[in-house]
Amino acid sequence: MTLSEEDYIKIIYHLGKGDLGSVSTNSIAERMETKPSSVTDMIKKLSEKGLVNYKKYQGVTLSEYGLKTALSIVRKHRLWEVFLVEKLEFSWDEVHEVAEQLEHIKSEKLVDMLDKHLGFPQIDPHGDPIPSKDGEFKKSIKRLLNEVPIGKEGICVGVKDSSPPFLKFLDKNKIALGDSISVIDKEEFDGSLHIKIREVDIHISDQIASNLYLRIIE
Amino acid sequence: MTLSEEDYIKIIYHLGKGDLGSVSTNSIAERMETKPSSVTDMIKKLSEKGLVNYKKYQGVTLSEYGLKTALSIVRKHRLWEVFLVEKLEFSWDEVHEVAEQLEHIKSEKLVDMLDKHLGFPQIDPHGDPIPSKDGEFKKSIKRLLNEVPIGKEGICVGVKDSSPPFLKFLDKNKIALGDSISVIDKEEFDGSLHIKIREVDIHISDQIASNLYLRIIE
């Protein structure tokens, strides 16, 4: 597989997960930042190689083999993202571009040992699950923090209220996108939460918790 | 720079160091595992980009700019080799192929942080020096262990005597290619050496020491 083929397969995988129908030529072109005619060319090649199912004008879906391939690339991408954040002090939002390159390095041993070096992580810095070597992985869902069950852990991936006062509050309390947060306990009385973030326990109101999105596993 | 251009520049650098004259088309072709006609094509392109000095039929040398580029690729290659050995438990002889790919990843921050993560290593697993960010590096030389001055450290890169008994001896004493060895002290009496290898001190005869090659810095 060439680098370009791998990128196409990965994009078809990501686009396909949303609709569950077949993926359109134009949507691929948009994500690949290329022209629809180029996409058609590539789709034909992928189809001949048995990576996708394709009928003219009817869009494209991944074959079994194509899905396996996609998951292996996603696995590599997310492992490298973990590496960049955990080992090289990259921040949450700097990793994508580099991982986009690293995901194409060919060496099975490299991926296995990287996985081990990182302690077999389950999720990447964006809270997305990392497929196992044989392509299995837990689904992740996005939830408001106040709806996360006690005991669960997730990655902070967004805010509902993006007003300056709220953002300032988050900043003051050192809560940032990409942080891992786990819910320790919930007060019945006012719905306020005890959470653990960066190894410290803090107490936040329901109002705060209902404006923070977490991505959690399962 | 494309991946291919980078590989050519690096090969021209390595070939040029030996002779100090200009590098021949055929020698590049051999190292690149490609045909001389392809090399001529590439040389023209590199010449137009100012990376090499080229006159038809006269071979090629790196320009100032080409040398800087080559050193940056060599730096990346060797840093990744250190990473693979030190962090991912690769052995000495497994790293080259993977580093050949990793050296082309484009991200200045990645290289800087990798360097830091590895503790700013001076030499790679083969004993070759790692150029600094601005292209400076110590020269390395190959010496028989018994000729290495006290206090110096080097990487075991070869044997003079490759007879089974000697190799068996090395194996039994856990001395292998790629190991870092430093000379602690030398006995005047019999020329035997106290060396440190894998954090343990051992005592070896002059006969052993005069059959092991070390690559040392400066």
Next chain:
DNA sequence: ACAAATTTTTAGCTTTGCCTAAATTTTAAT
């Protein structure tokens, strides 16, 4: 010095991945 051998370059073709412009098919609107 000069023919032979070797090295290097040129010419012409191939593949990959991309492009524009034109044709075709599908979908949406009246």
Next chain:
DNA sequence: ATTAAAATTTAGGCAAAGCTAAAAATTTGT
């Protein structure tokens, strides 16, 4: 049911990086 719009494919080209075969330059051997 037509027609208009949008999506998709085809046709024809281009640049990168490679190849083979043939031509040209350089080097070598006598």
